[in-house]
Amino acid sequence: MNKPTTTARGVYTIPEERRIGGKAHLALVTRRNAAERRFRAYGIAALGLSLLFLVTLFVTIIGNGASAFRQTYVKLDVNFAADVLDPDGKRDPATLGSANYLTLVRNTLRSQLPDTEGRAALREAQGLISSAANYQLREMVLADPLLVGQTRPVWVLASALVDATLKGGIDRNLPESDRKISDRQLGWLDKLAAEGRIERRFNSVLFTAGDSREPEQAGIWGAVMGSFYTMVVTLALSFPIGVAAAIYLEEFAPRNRWTDLIEVNINNLAAVPSIVYGLLGLAVFINWFGLPRSAPLVGGLVLTLMTLPVIIIASRAALTSVPPSIREAALGMGASKMQTVTHHVLPLALPGMLTGAIIGMSRALGETAPLLMIGMVAFIVDVPTGFTSHATVLPVQIYLWADSPERAFVERTSAAILVLLGFMVAMNALAVILRKRFERRW
Amino acid sequence: MNTAIAQQRAIHQEPVMAAHPQDLAFNATEPAPEGHRTVGLVTVDNPKMSARDVNVHYGDKHAIKHVTIDIGTNEVIAFIGPSGCGKSTFLRCLNRMNDTIDGCRVSGEITLDGHDIYARDLDVVQLRARVGMVFQKPNPFPKSIFDNVAYGPRIHGMVSSKSELEDLVQWALEKAGLWNEVKDRLHQPGTGLSGGQQQRLCIARAISVSPEVILMDEPCSALDPIATAKIEELIDELRANFSIVIVTHSMQQAARVSQRTAYFHLGDLIEVGETEQIFTNPVHKLTEGYITGRFG
Numbered sequence: 001m002n003k004p005t006t007t008a009r010g011v012y013t014i015p016e017e018r019r020i021g022g023k024a025h026l027a028l029v030t031r032r033n034a035a036e037r038r039f040r041a042y043g044i045a046a047l048g049l050s051l052l053f054l055v056t057l058f059v060t061i062i063g064n065g066a067s068a069f070r071q072t073y074v075k076l077d078v079n080f081a082a083d084v085l086d087p088d089g090k091r092d093p094a095t096l097g098s099a100n101y102l103t104l105v106r107n108t109l110r111s112q113l114p115d116t117e118g119r120a121a122l123r124e125a126q127g128l129i130s131s132a133a134n135y136q137l138r139e140m141v142l143a144d145p146l147l148v149g150q151t152r153p154v155w156v157l158a159s160a161l162v163d164a165t166l167k168g169g170i171d172r173n174l175p176e177s178d179r180k181i182s183d184r185q186l187g188w189l190d191k192l193a194a195e196g197r198i199e200r201r202f203n204s205v206l207f208t209a210g211d212s213r214e215p216e217q218a219g220i221w222g223a224v225m226g227s228f229y230t231m232v233v234t235l236a237l238s239f240p241i242g243v244a245a246a247i248y249l250e251e252f253a254p255r256n257r258w259t260d261l262i263e264v265n266i267n268n269l270a271a272v273p274s275i276v277y278g279l280l281g282l283a284v285f286i287n288w289f290g291l292p293r294s295a296p297l298v299g300g301l302v303l304t305l306m307t308l309p310v311i312i313i314a315s316r317a318a319l320t321s322v323p324p325s326i327r328e329a330a331l332g333m334g335a336s337k338m339q340t341v342t343h344h345v346l347p348l349a350l351p352g353m354l355t356g357a358i359i360g361m362s363r364a365l366g367e368t369a370p371l372l373m374i375g376m377v378a379f380i381v382d383v384p385t386g387f388t389s390h391a392t393v394l395p396v397q398i399y400l401w402a403d404s405p406e407r408a409f410v411e412r413t414s415a416a417i418l419v420l421l422g423f424m425v426a427m428n429a430l431a432v433i434l435r436k437r438f439e440r441r442w
Numbered sequence: 443m444n445t446a447i448a449q450q451r452a453i454h455q456e457p458v459m460a461a462h463p464q465d466l467a468f469n470a471t472e473p474a475p476e477g478h479r480t481v482g483l484v485t486v487d488n489p490k491m492s493a494r495d496v497n498v499h500y501g502d503k504h505a506i507k508h509v510t511i512d513i514g515t516n517e518v519i520a521f522i523g524p525s526g527c528g529k530s531t532f533l534r535c536l537n538r539m540n541d542t543i544d545g546c547r548v549s550g551e552i553t554l555d556g557h558d559i560y561a562r563d564l565d566v567v568q569l570r571a572r573v574g575m576v577f578q579k580p581n582p583f584p585k586s587i588f589d590n591v592a593y594g595p596r597i598h599g600m601v602s603s604k605s606e607l608e609d610l611v612q613w614a615l616e617k618a619g620l621w622n623e624v625k626d627r628l629h630q631p632g633t634g635l636s637g638g639q640q641q642r643l644c645i646a647r648a649i650s651v652s653p654e655v656i657l658m659d660e661p662c663s664a665l666d667p668i669a670t671a672k673i674e675e676l677i678d679e680l681r682a683n684f685s686i687v688i689v690t691h692s693m694q695q696a697a698r699v700s701q702r703t704a705y706f707h708l709g710d711l712i713e714v715g716e717t718e719q720i721f722t723n724p725v726h727k728l729t730e731g732y733i734t735g736r737f738g
Binding site for chain 2: 254255323325326327328329330331332333334335336339343344348
C-alpha cells in the first residue's frame with residue numbers, strides 16, 4: 001500500500017541532456033527554429049513570386065495598352081466645294097446626304113499634299129487618313145449646310161497605319177519593301193507634322209464606337225453594352241434563384257438522401273468546365289427554345305447556369321455562418337420558420353450572399369468560352385440596344401481583337417483588357433466594401 | 443389530462459440507502475438500472491404542465507427514458523444532473539424546440555393546461571409564445587434593445603399602437619430589472635450590452651409576450667457571479683407571474699432559486715422532490731452521489 005505509482009520498468013527519470021535546457025533539447029530547439037524560419041521564407045518567396053507575376057502582367061498590359069488611349073488626328077483644310085456636294089445649289093438634305101464625300105476627301109488631299117498625281121499616289125495619300133473621314137465630313141455638312149462652298153480646317157482621324165507609325169509601332173529605318181508605310185507616305189507625314197497638322201488626342205472612339213475592321217474606328221462600347229445586357233440577365237436570374245435555392249436547402253429542406261444528392265450535384269456543377277454550359281445553352285436555348293443567336297438574353301441565360309452553383313454555395317455558406325442561437329431565439333419567441341428566416345437569418349446572411357453574387361458576377365463578366373458556343377463571337381459593328389439584339393461581350397471582344405492581324409489592334413486588345421480588369425477590380429472592391437460595411441461579428 | 447396516470451403517482455420511496463460509503467461512489471457513465479422508476483413526488487396539485495412517460499430518441503440513441511413529471515403553477519423547478527443526462531433535451535420538449543433537430547423523435551404525452559402540446563392541431567408558434575425560453579448563451583438579436591423586446595409583441599400582433607408597444611417594452615424591461623440601465627439607450631444594439639445585461643434582455647424578450655411558462659437552459663453559465671446573483675433574484679420575482687423551469691449545473695443555484703428539484707441521470711429521471719429535501723436528504727443513492735460530489 002501507499003507505494004508511488006511506477007511503470008512496469010520502474011520510476012522513469014528523463015536523462016539530464018534531454019531535460020529542458022539540456023544539450024539534446026537545445027539541439028532540438030535549434031532545429032525547430034530553423035524549420036520555422038525556413039517555412040516563413042517559403043511563404044515570403046511564394047508571395048514575392050505571385051506579386052512578381054502580377055506586376056509583370058500589369059506592366060505588360062499597361063505598357064501595351066496605354067498608347068491606345070491616345071489617337072492621332074490630322075488637320076486638313078477641307079474645301080466643301082459646292083460643285084461636289086450640291087451641284088443644283090438647292091441645299092437639299094437628301095442631296096447633301098448622298099453626295100460623294102470620297103471625292104471631297106480626295107480633292108482635299110490633292111490640294112494639301114505634293115506629288116499626288118496618279119491613282120497609286122492618291123491611294124497612298126488616302127491611306128493616311130481613316131475612311132471614317134468621309135462620314136465625319138458628311139455629318140458636318142448635314143449638321144450645318146452653310147458650310148457648303150467654304151473652306152474649313154478639320155481635324156480628321158488618322159489611319160491606323162499613321163497612328164502606329166507615329167507611336168513607334170513601325171520601324172522607319174527598315175527598307176521600304178519591309179514596312180507597310182511607303183517612303184512617300186512618310187514624306188507627307190513629316191510635312192504635315194512640320195506644319196503642326198498632326199496631333200494626338202484622347203481616343204474617344206475607343207469608348208464610344210462598336211467594333212470595326214479598321215482599328216482606328218474600333219471601340220469597345222458595343223462590347224461593354226453587350227456585357228451590360230448579359231450581366232443584367234445573369235444577375236436578375238441567378239441571384240434570386242440562387243438565394244431562394246440556398247435558403248430552401250439550408251433552412252427548410254429535410255436532411256436526407258435526396259438533399260445530399262442535390263448538394264453533391266450543385267458542388268459538381270460549380271466545377272463543370274464553362275464551355276459545357278455553352279453547349280447546353282446552344283442545345284436548349286437556341287435549338288430547342290428558338291431564342292435568337294448572339295443575343296445577350298441567351299448569353300445571360302448560359303452565364304446564369306454557370307453562376308448559379310457559385311451563388312448557391314456562397315449563399316449557403318453565408319446562411320450557415322449565421323449562428324444557430326439567432327434562429328433559436330426567434331423560434332423560441334414563437335416566430336414561424338419563415339419569419340425566422342426573413343426577419344433574422346436573411347438580413348444577417350445578405351452581405352455574404354451579395355459578396356458571393358458579386359464574385360460570381362465578376363467571373364461571369366470575364367467568361368468567354370460558353371459565349372463562343374452561342375454565337376456571341378460574331379463580328380458585330382452596331383452597339384446593341386436590347387436583350388435580343390446581336391451583341392458580343394468584353395472578353396470575347398478581346399479574343400476577337402487579339403486574333404486580328406492589324407498592328408493597331410495589339411494596343412487596343414490591351415486597352416480592352418485594362419477596361420475589363422477595371423470592371424473586375426471595381427466589382428471585387430464593391431464586394432469587399434459590402435462585406436466590411438455590413439459584416440457582423442458574434 | 444389522463445387522470446388514471448395522474449392518480450398513479452410514482453411514489454417509490456423504498457429506502458435505497460447505501461450501506462457503505464464506497465457503495466455511494468458515483469459513476470456518471472453508468473446508467474440507472476433498467477426499468478428505473480422515479481423516486482419522490484413527481485406530481486403536484488396544480489400542475490401547469492405535465493409530462494407522462496416521455497421518451498426522446500436521437501436516431502438510435504435513447505436520450506430520455508420514460509420521464510413523468512409535473513411542473514407546478516408559479517413554481518420554480520430546477521433540473522440538475524451531470525452533463526449529457528438529458529435535462530436540456532427534456533426542457534426543449536416542453537416548447538417543442540426539439541422539432542427543429544433532425545432525427546429527434548418524442549413520444550409520450552406532454553400537456554399544457556391539460557392540452558396535449560404534441561397534438562396534430564396544435565400550432566407550435568402559439569405554443570412557443572406561451573412557453574418562452576431563455577438560452578444558455580445570451581442570444582439577443584443583432585438589433586436595438588427596443589427591437590429585441592418589441593419583436594415578440596410585434597409578430598404576435600399584441601399591440602395596436604406605438605405607444606402601447608413602448609409601454610409594453612418598458613414593462614418587460616422593468617420586470618427584467620434592466621430598465622434603469624438601458625432606458626437612455628433603447629435604440630442602441632442589444633449586442634453591445636454586457637453578458638449579464640444581455641441575458642436579462644433575453645429574459646425581458648421572453649416575458650414581453652406574457653408567456654405562462656419560462657424555460658431557462660443554464661441561463662447563468664456564461665455569466666459572472668454578480669450578474670448571476672441579479673438573474674437569480676429576478677427568477678425569484680418572476681415566480682409570482684410565471685412558472686419557471688431552470689436547468690442548471692450549479693447545485694447552489696438550484697438550491698437558491700427553486701422550490702422543487704429534479705435529478706436526471708443518463709436519460710432517467712432519478713428523483714424529484716422539494717429542493718430542501720433533495721439537497722439535505724436525498725433518497726436515491728445516485729442523487730446522493732451527485733449532490734455530495736462523489737464521482738466514481
